[in-house]
Amino acid sequence: MKSSLLFERLSIRGVRNLTALELEPASRLNVIVGDNGQGKTSVLEALYLVATTKSFRAERLGTLIQAGTEQASVSAVVREGGMRREQRTVLGPRSRVVRLDGKAPKSLAGYATRTPVVVFSPADLELVSGGASGRRRLLDRVALYLDPPGTDARLRYEHALRSRQRVLEERGPGARELDAFEEVMAEDGARFALARERAADGVRERLGATFARLAAPELTVRSSYVAGGTVERDLFRQRLAAARAADTRRGAATFGPQRDELELVIDGRPARSHASQGQQRLLTLALKLTELDCIREARGAHPVLLLDDVSSELDPERTLAVHELLMSTQSQVFVTTTRADLFPERPREGSERADFRLTAGALSGALRGV
Ligand SMILES: Nc1ncnc2c1ncn2[C@@H]1O[C@H](COP(=O)(O)OP(=O)(O)O)[C@@H](O)[C@H]1O
Ligand SMILES: [Mg+2]
Structure with a gap:
């Protein structure tokens, strides 16, 4: 049994071009047209x-703050199973403050995994056609729920990785402090590699079937994980020591999970170079739905699903297929589109669905401006 999870209320102030907004989303499908x-x-x-303390499109959170204002704040009432909680994130030019039921949470990671949200945006097309870093981030989003200590190890590893690289470049491969950094990298890197492996297993187990549901069943898709490091600590340490000279010349560490790849194969060929654009779009969607499945299993709740700009991503038949699929999930869904006609209302949707129109940052329909 998975708990239901939903945003019951949302209050937005000072975010980008949005006027002050109070939203009461429907429990299942929310269509935002504009x-x-x-x-x-x-x-x-x-x-x-408000769910994750991050943005899915901006590197710098400061860009979310409305021009001419001092801070952006979002608060939400989230219901999970029979329980309600209030989450709040406030951004200042150089600050980020979060509150869970009015109190400072024990850790940012604890806050950020409370309300799982999976987002599908046009930029995700890069997942299939772009470089490996997008696919590694997908694995890390899954690992965050599947293996929380693996995420702690990742953060320590990345820190040690940067320190070692700086020492290599400033003092060369003979520098004495390298041993200590490599010790941390071997310990945490091996642990982090295990988290990546587990996440990749989760993706591999589900991706083929998810793709088959969306596309012509005669097309086969699989993913395969190619580790850039190792889960064995001693081997990790040896490889780092052996790579010092090369890493100094290259200006980057050549061994470790920062070099992981998740290869995607369609009908026996690399999807990146051989899949048609339509196939790449469906594979992207299948990857995101796989992410959703993995997180749902690991978290024991239905993550909220955000589908941005569905109109520009999929042709109408596929959009309807997506629509069917979404209605069969138990996630609360938010869809944005320029085309209301792609989401015709159906009988019996009733209070489970809400339609909103957004014009110059202000909402009409079931979403009200204040
Ligand atoms: N920090 C900001 N302050 C004010 N307006 C912003 C800020 N950042 C972006 N905008 C503006 O907000 C508008 C809405 O952007 P967006 O949410 O991407 O619209 P849509 O998804 O409907 O195309 C854009 O016109 C953009 O120029
Ligand atoms: Mg947009």
Whole structure:
């Protein structure tokens, strides 16, 4: 049994072009319609921010703060199973403050995994066609729920990795402090590699079947994980020591999970170079739904699903297929689109569905501006 998880209320202040908004989303499907540049993605960004403390499109959180204002704040009432909680994230030019039921949480990671949210945005096309870093981030989002200590190990590892590289470049491969950094990297890198492996296993087990549900069943898809490091600590340490000279010349560490790859194969060929654009779109969607499945299993709750700009990503038949699929999940869903006609209302959706229109940062429909 998975708990239901949903945003019951959302309050947004000072985010991008949005006017002050109070939202009461429907329990299942929320369709946000508007022309380009009206603030649709910003609403999803606000939801994502209050759940995860991050943005899915901006590197720097400061860009979310409305021009001419001092801070952005989003608060939400989230219901999970029979329990309600209030989450709040406030951004200042150089600060990020979070509150769980009015109190400072024990850790940021504890806060950020409370309300799992999975987002599908046009930029995700890069997952299939782009470099390995997007696929590694997908594995890390899964690992965050599947193996929380693995994420702690990742953060320590990345820190030691940067320190070692700096020492290599400033003092060369003979520097004495390298031993200590490599010790940390071997310990935490091996642990982090295990988390990546577990996440990759989760993805591999589900991806093929998920793709088959979306696309022509005669097309086969699989993923395979190619480790850049190792889960064996001693071997990790040896490889680091052996790579010092090369890493100094290259200006980057050549051994370790920062070099992991998740290869995607469609009909026996690399998807990146051989899949058609339509196939790449479906594979992207299958990857995201796989992420959703993995997180749902690990977290024991249905993550909230944010689908940004569905209109520009999929042709109408596929959009309807996606729609069917979404209605069969038990996740609360938020969809943005420029095309209301892609999401016709159906009988019996009733209070489970809400439709909103966004114009110049202000909402009409079931979402009310204040
Ligand atoms: N920090 C900011 N302050 C004010 N306006 C912003 C800020 N950041 C972006 N915008 C504006 O917000 C508008 C809405 O953007 P977006 O949410 O991407 O719209 P949509 O998804 O509907 O196309 C854009 O016109 C953009 O220029
Ligand atoms: Mg947008």
